Structure formats: structure tokens, C-alpha cells
Amino acid sequence: MSIPLFLALGAFALLLLRFLFTSIQYYRFSKAHGCQEPPAMPQLERILGYDRFKHQVAMSKAKQLLPDIARRFEDIGADTFTVVSMGRKFWVTRDPENVKAILATNFKDFGIGERFRSMGALLGQGIFTSDGGLWEHSRALVRPSFTKSQVADLDTFETHIQHLIAKIPKDGSVVDLQALFFQLTLDSATEFLFGESVDVLRSPAGSEQQLFGLAFDYAQMELTKRTRLGPFLWLYRNKDFDIACKRVHNFVDKFVARALEYRRATRAGEKAGNVEEKGKYIFANELALATDDPLQVRAELLNILLAGRDTTAGLLSNTFFVLARRPDIWAKLQVEVDQLEGKRPDYETLRNMKYLKFVLNESLRLYPSVPGNARFANKMTTIPVGGGLDGKSPIVIPKGGTVVYSTYSMHRHKALYGEDAEEYKPERWETLRVGWGYLPFNGGPRICVGQQFALTEAGYTIVRLVQSFERIESRDPTPWLENLHLTLSSGNGTKVALFARS
Numbered sequence: 001m002s003i004p005l006f007l008a009l010g011a012f013a014l015l016l017l018r019f020l021f022t023s024i025q026y027y028r029f030s031k032a033h034g035c036q037e038p039p040a041m042p043q044l045e046r047i048l049g050y051d052r053f054k055h056q057v058a059m060s061k062a063k064q065l066l067p068d069i070a071r072r073f074e075d076i077g078a079d080t081f082t083v084v085s086m087g088r089k090f091w092v093t094r095d096p097e098n099v100k101a102i103l104a105t106n107f108k109d110f111g112i113g114e115r116f117r118s119m120g121a122l123l124g125q126g127i128f129t130s131d132g133g134l135w136e137h138s139r140a141l142v143r144p145s146f147t148k149s150q151v152a153d154l155d156t157f158e159t160h161i162q163h164l165i166a167k168i169p170k171d172g173s174v175v176d177l178q179a180l181f182f183q184l185t186l187d188s189a190t191e192f193l194f195g196e197s198v199d200v201l202r203s204p205a206g207s208e209q210q211l212f213g214l215a216f217d218y219a220q221m222e223l224t225k226r227t228r229l230g231p232f233l234w235l236y237r238n239k240d241f242d243i244a245c246k247r248v249h250n251f252v253d254k255f256v257a258r259a260l261e262y263r264r265a266t267r268a269g270e271k272a273g274n275v276e277e278k279g280k281y282i283f284a285n286e287l288a289l290a291t292d293d294p295l296q297v298r299a300e301l302l303n304i305l306l307a308g309r310d311t312t313a314g315l316l317s318n319t320f321f322v323l324a325r326r327p328d329i330w331a332k333l334q335v336e337v338d339q340l341e342g343k344r345p346d347y348e349t350l351r352n353m354k355y356l357k358f359v360l361n362e363s364l365r366l367y368p369s370v371p372g373n374a375r376f377a378n379k380m381t382t383i384p385v386g387g388g389l390d391g392k393s394p395i396v397i398p399k400g401g402t403v404v405y406s407t408y409s410m411h412r413h414k415a416l417y418g419e420d421a422e423e424y425k426p427e428r429w430e431t432l433r434v435g436w437g438y439l440p441f442n443g444g445p446r447i448c449v450g451q452q453f454a455l456t457e458a459g460y461t462i463v464r465l466v467q468s469f470e471r472i473e474s475r476d477p478t479p480w481l482e483n484l485h486l487t488l489s490s491g492n493g494t495k496v497a498l499f500a501r502s
């Protein structure tokens with residue numbers, strides 16, 4: 001027998017042995033835990049799953065991927081099923097019990113997988129891109145900066161809102177509010193993180209700030225592509241992405257250097273330049289007091305910018321998309337807002353505005369800024385329900401298995417929200433209690449750290465716009481479509497006309 005043939009047969013035998021060993025392990029584990037298989041989505045073939053991949057691409061182009069996934073659950077008649085796409089098997093669920101298990105009760109058995117590999121080039125290793133001990137370290141570093149006093153700097157936020165309002169035509173001409181909301185949240189997030197806003201709502205085209213904003217937007221879009229490529233990422237190269245990352249890093253590094261200088265001066269008991277004189281809270285400075293590693297400071301700043309900016313802009317865009325079509329809801333908001341008699345709300349006032357809270361809840365229910373997510377088993381484990389004919393048995397998830405959870409589908413599930421689940425109805429929050437069935441900010445140890453920041457900012461923006469404008473009308477006849485990248489916003493923007501209060 002020739003040597004190459006001998007080696008090939010040897011490799012084949014090893015693979016076969018490995019397959020047999022894992023199958024026996026899987027079978028034993030499954031039996032010991034009383035597991036059953038969930039239904040499989042009907043596919044032409046389940047080896048490559050190319051049909052599914054092709055369908056997903058088509059749905060994505062039509063901006064209809066999310067409703068398509070939600071329909072799958074109905075067609076299959078189950079809350080958990082398996083599907084094969086690009087040679088990989090996925091366990092897809094909208095069952096709150098399963099989501100709770102992977103995010104909280106069984107947290108240690110699941111990780112975020114390859115996020116660092118696909119996003120690290122832009123974001124480095126920070127709270128959003130790391131797992132295990134590194135993530136714990138990041139979380140401990142970042143968490144203290146999100147206490148109430150630091151998220152409630154509404155005076156600073158007011159200046160950005162005024163820049164936004166200045167850009168809205170007062171005579172009812174068409175404006176795309178979504179584009180403005182993305183600028184607003186970039187301005188406010190950079191002010192909070194760097195101590196200095198990029199001020200894209202006002203800075204001239206071609207300025208360094210504008211270029212930073214464009215580079216960050218571009219690199220972020222590429223992250224979606226890189227994530228979708230999964231194991232094939234190594235085949236993909238894009239020079240423009242590398243250039244955008246460099247531009248973003250160079251821009252942020254100035255603030256990192258300033259923060260490290262603040263650390264040095266604070267430790268030496270000196271005054272740290274004009275930063276301290278202004279007396280305002282700067283996230284980068286607080287980070288630098290906890291670590292002197294410039295790469296870590298940069299990574300945390302960019303991780304938070306990514307996690308916090310588009311999510312809040314998406315929430316606002318989708319809310320105003322609805323408000324422009326629902327004068328009844330606008331009128332109810334107006335009644336509540338008018339109780340302030342034109343005064344700016346503070347943090348406590350915002351928290352006590354019941355109808356405003358219902359509107360935000362309802363927007364995040366039907367249009368969750370993070371509409372789907374995945375967790376990867378780091379050892380053979382289980383999810384509690386979905387197996388067997390009655391869907392009540394646990395399911396085995398092998399090591400490396402991917403559980404995808406569709407928050408979008410869960411939030412529209414009639415079993416949780418009733419027959420009118422698809423309807424935008426803020427009043428439902430008067431009595432609704434759904435626990436893990438409502439999860440816009442995730443749950444468990446990796447729950448969103450910026451939840452209060454986001455709700456304060458979005459609530460404040462809505463109040464200030466309702467105070468400034470008498471009414472809003474849609475200027476877009478098309479129904480809502482998705483704009484789905486890492487986060488969700490409106491596929492056709494938020495084209496509206498606003499009429500100033502007299």
C-alpha cells in the first residue's frame with residue numbers, strides 16, 4: 001500500500017472513530033437527561049442547507065427576514081426547531097424557557113462564540129466582544145459608570161436635542177428623522193464616552209468628526225458581513241474596512257491619551273487640564289482610573305459606542321415611524337407631555353411618565369433593536385423544552401452547537417401577547433406581565449448595561465419633540481420594512497412632516 005493511501009485511510013479511520021465516540025456520548029447524555037429531538041425545518045437537503053441560505057439572502061434583500069423567521073415557527077407549529085444553513089446546524093427558538101436557560105440559569109454552558117474573531121479588528125477585546133474571565137473583567141470595569149447620576153446628564157443632552165430640532169423643517173417639508181436620530185445618538189454617545197461630542201449634527205461635511213462618523217458607520221456595516229461569513233471569514237479581505245478601522249482608532253486614541261493623562265495627573269494630585277475644570281463626567285477618564293492599558297480603554301469605548309448608539313437610534317426611528325401613522329397615540333402622548341407645561345423633564349419625571357413608558361415598551365416589543373441573537377455551547381449541555389412530539393422534553397445541544405433565539409418572533413407570539421400580538425397597542429402594558437417573554441435588553445449576567453441610559457435618552461427625545469411640534473404626518477406610503485444589520489431600524493427611514501406648535 002502506498003504511503004499517501006495509508007495516510008488517507010488512517011485519517012478516515014480516525015474521523016470515523018471520532019464520529020462514533022461523539023455519537024455514543026451524545027446518545028448516553030441524551031438518555032440520562034431525558035432529551036428528545038425537536039422538529040426539523042423541512043429542507044431540500046440537510047447537509048449543506050444551501051436552499052435555506054439562498055432563501056435567507058432573498059428575504060434579507062427584500063427587507064423581510066424577520067417576519068419570515070416568525071412565520072417559520074407558525075408553519076412548523078413549534079417554538080423550537082432545527083435548521084441547517086451553510087453546512088451548520090442551528091437550534092432556533094422563541095421559547096422564553098429556553099432563552100432564560102441559555103442567558104441565565106445555564107449561563108456558564110454558553111458563550112458568544114466567534115464575536116471577537118469577526119469584530120475584533122474594529123472593536124478590540126472589550127465588554128461586547130469577550131467571554132469568560134476577560135468579559136468579567138470588562139464588565140467590572142464598565143458597570144460602575146452606568147449608575148443613575150451618570151446616565152442622567154440631561155443638560156448636556158439638551159444641547160444635542162436643540163441641534164436636532166434646528167435641523168427639522170418647521171413648515172411641514174419632508175424630513176427623514178431616522179438619519180437625524182443616528183447623528184443625535186452619535187453626538188450624545190461620544191460626549192458621554194470621550195468628554196467631547198463629534199457634533200455631527202453641526203460639523204461641516206469633510207471635517208475630521210464627520211469622517212470619523214462615516215468611518216465608524218462603514219466599519220460597523222462590515223462587521224455584519226463578517227459575522228455572517230462565519231467560518232469562511234478568512235476568505236474575505238476588504239482594504240476599505242482596514243482603512244476605516246485605522247481612521248476610527250486614530251480618532252479615538254486622542255481621547256485615550258487624554259484620559260491616561262487624566263489618570264497620571266489624578267494620581268500625582270495635579271489638576272488634569274481643562275477636563276477636570278469643566279467638572280463633567282467623562283467615561284474615558286473613569287476607565288483610565290481603573291486601567292492604564294490604552295488598548296483596553298480604546299476597546300471599551302468602542303464596544304460601548306457600538307452597543308449603545310444604533311440601538312437607541314433604531315428605537316427612536318421605529319417609534320416615530322409609528323407615531324407618524326397613529327395620531328391617536330401622538331394625542332395621548334401630548335396630553336401626558338403637556339402636564340409638564342413646557343418644562344424640561346428630569347430623570348425622575350421621565351420615569352414617572354406612564355404612557356411614555358408604554359410607548360417605549362411597545363416599540364421595543366414589536367421592533368426590538370436587537371431582534372435576534374445566538375449563543376454557542378461550550379460543552380455538551382441541554383435546553384429545557386422543545387423536544388419530542390409534545391415539545392415538552394429537554395433538547396441536547398452538543399459542544400459547539402449554536403442556539404439562535406428570535407426576540408422578534410417571541411415578542412409577537414400570540415401565546416404570550418394574545419390574538420392582537422401584531423398590533424401596536426401601548427395600553428397593553430397597563431396589565432401585561434410576560435417575564436422572559438419580553439427581552440429587548442437581554443437578561444442574566446450579560447443584560448444590557450445601558451438600559452437606563454437608552455430609555456432616558458429616548459424618552460427625553462420624544463418629550464422634547466412632542467413639546468416642540470403640534471403634529472406629525474407620515475410622508476411614506478410603504479409599510480414598515482426592516483433595516484437589519486447588527487441592530488434593527490426602519491428599512492425606508494422615517495420620512496415625515498412635522499408642524500411646529502404655535
Ligand code: HEM
Pocket residue numbers: 127128139303304307308309311312315368369370373440441442445446447448449450451453454455
Ligand atoms: C434601545 C437601546 C438599547 C437596546 C435595545 C439594547 C439592547 C442590548 C442587548 C439585547 C444586549 C445583549 C447583547 C448580547 O449579549 O449579545 C446589550 C448589551 C449591551 N449593551 Fe445595550 N441596548 C441599548 C442601548 C445601550 C446603550 C445606550 C448602551 C451604552 C451607552 C448599551 C451598552 C451595552 C453594552 C456595553 C452591552 C454588552 C453587555 C455585556 O455583554 O456584558 N446599550 N444591549
